Amino acid sequence: xxxxxxxxxxxxxxxxxxxxxxxxxxxxxxxxxxxxxxxxxxxxxxxxxxxxxxxxxxxxxxxxxxxxxxxxxxxxxxxxxxxxxxxxxxxxxxxxxxxxxxxxxxxxxxxxxxxxxxxxxxxxxxxxxxxxxxxxxxxxxxxxxxxxxxxxxxxxxxxxxxxxxxxxxxxxxxxxxxxxxxxxxxxxxxxxxxxxxxxxxxxxxxxxxxxxxxxxxxxxxxxxxxxxxxxxxxxxxxxxxxxxxxxxxxxxxxxxxxxxxxxxxxxxxxxxxxxxxxxxxxxxxxxxxxxxxxxxxxxxxxxxxxxxxxxxxxxxxxxxxxxxxxxxxxxxxxxxxxxxxxxxxxxxxxxxxxxxxxxxxxxxxxxxxxxxxxxxxxxxxxxxxxxxxxxxxxxxxxxxxxxxxxxxxxxxxxxxxxxxxxxxxxxxxxxxxxxxxxxxxxxxxxxxxxxxxxxxxxxxxxxxx
Numbered sequence: 001x002x003x004x005x006x007x008x009x010x011x012x013x014x015x016x017x018x019x020x021x022x023x024x025x026x027x028x029x030x031x032x033x034x035x036x037x038x039x040x041x042x043x044x045x046x047x048x049x050x051x052x053x054x055x056x057x058x059x060x061x062x063x064x065x066x067x068x069x070x071x072x073x074x075x076x077x078x079x080x081x082x083x084x085x086x087x088x089x090x091x092x093x094x095x096x097x098x099x100x101x102x103x104x105x106x107x108x109x110x111x112x113x114x115x116x117x118x119x120x121x122x123x124x125x126x127x128x129x130x131x132x133x134x135x136x137x138x139x140x141x142x143x144x145x146x147x148x149x150x151x152x153x154x155x156x157x158x159x160x161x162x163x164x165x166x167x168x169x170x171x172x173x174x175x176x177x178x179x180x181x182x183x184x185x186x187x188x189x190x191x192x193x194x195x196x197x198x199x200x201x202x203x204x205x206x207x208x209x210x211x212x213x214x215x216x217x218x219x220x221x222x223x224x225x226x227x228x229x230x231x232x233x234x235x236x237x238x239x240x241x242x243x244x245x246x247x248x249x250x251x252x253x254x255x256x257x258x259x260x261x262x263x264x265x266x267x268x269x270x271x272x273x274x275x276x277x278x279x280x281x282x283x284x285x286x287x288x289x290x291x292x293x294x295x296x297x298x299x300x301x302x303x304x305x306x307x308x309x310x311x312x313x314x315x316x317x318x319x320x321x322x323x324x325x326x327x328x329x330x331x332x333x334x335x336x337x338x339x340x341x342x343x344x345x346x347x348x349x350x351x352x353x354x355x356x357x358x359x360x361x362x363x364x365x366x367x368x369x370x371x372x373x374x375x376x377x378x379x380x381x382x383x384x385x386x387x388x389x390x391x392x393x394x395x396x397x398x399x400x401x402x403x404x405x406x407x408x409x410x411x412x413x414x415x416x417x418x419x420x421x422x423x424x425x426x427x428x429x430x431x432x433x434x435x436x437x438x439x440x441x442x443x444x445x446x447x448x449x450x451x452x453x454x455x456x457x458x459x460x461x462x463x464x465x
């Protein structure tokens with residue numbers, strides 16, 4: 001079956017075309033490459049491939065233009081979008097334009113081939129939506145954040161309920177806003193409520209509203225959050241703290257799309273999409289009898305896990321620079337920037353408060369830092385939260401002493417020829433052990449592609465763990 005699969009690659013980067021051609025040929029697939037969108041479209045009028053792989057940004061025609069043409073005239077051909085611009089807008093736009101999948105560069109070539117095979121064996125979905133520009137800024141090139149972007153993109157045509165999980169401060173409300181702004185309900189209201197900020201009686205009134213005189217202090221009619229969000233999205237944060245009684249009322253609204261105000265006798269119909277968020281393990285709460293199982297499954301139609309800042313270290317530098325610039329603009333002062341040493345400190349800090357803590361740090365630094373360059377001493381980090389670097393320093397000192405000793409000897413070949421294989425072998429063993437023997441995960445930990453790791457394992461004759 002593989003031999004009958006034809007793949008066309010459209011990318012102005014010759015190296016990308018070459019790598020894909022070689023890998024597809026090795027997988028038994030026929031391929032054809034185009035350096036420009038115009039050449040590709042001319043050939044498309046003569047014959048059709050099974051799968052199209054296209055870059056987004058090219059000199060003559062964009063990948064989105066190609067997607068539009070494919071969706072209108074060749075909707076049966078799945079299109080995989082590859083791009084170096086791994087942001088939320090690119091991901092969402094790709095899915096909205098009808099892409100089968102979105103693949104940010106750099107990508108693992110084995111993953112790409114596997115994805116192409118999956119695309120060839122499935123019918124592409126016909127997706128047609130209005131373009132909605134998101135005003136929400138989400139930043140992240142880390143693999144964990146790319147998964148969040150993909151999930152938002154895939155849900156861009158959906159009204160289903162979503163459960164967003166993650167530690168406090170990771171940006172769960174930001175994800176909820178992005179889901180709303182990139183959904184068919186984008187023109188409707190987005191209403192947010194932190195359910196842990198109210199006691200049970202007040203929360204009931206906040207959610208469902210109350211009639212005048214329904215209880216002491218109810219001096220006038222109050223419209224609740226569900227009515228405010230009618231036709232749009234209601235974001236319920238910290239849903240795990242809600243009482244069992246209110247959980248039962250919430251379940252009824254989700255099941256029947258209607259409710260009664262507190263003290264009311266008239267049933268009120270609403271059309272609301274609910275996005276819930278929690279930093280707790282709801283499934284554990286279900287097992288403990290603290291959270292209703294039926295409500296859990298009503299909310300968890302689709303789930304998105306927002307990674308901690310510790311799990312996306314490669315994004316810290318970009319986030320820090322962005323929020324420091326934003327804070328400087330807000331204060332209307334000259335732009336400030338972090339020194340290289342400061343960035344290194346930020347990257348090794350544990351960030352218990354996640355992105356929220358980083359934002360607050362940037363705002364404080366914008367006010368307190370003396371000059372434009374923020375030095376390491378001007379960063380208000382709790383030093384007790386920094387990792388213990390003594391072991392790293394001892395290791396570095398030991399390596400330095402060993403190198404000095406080796407260089408004092410008479411050598412017949414370069415020192416690096418002996419050192420690098422030892423270091424790489426040690427790193428590979430440690431990464432494989434950490435990843436439970438999974439090569440793709442180990443490669444990501446080391447910052448390599450899977451092919452690179454596999455090649456080194458073979459050369460070094462490393463046994464599987």
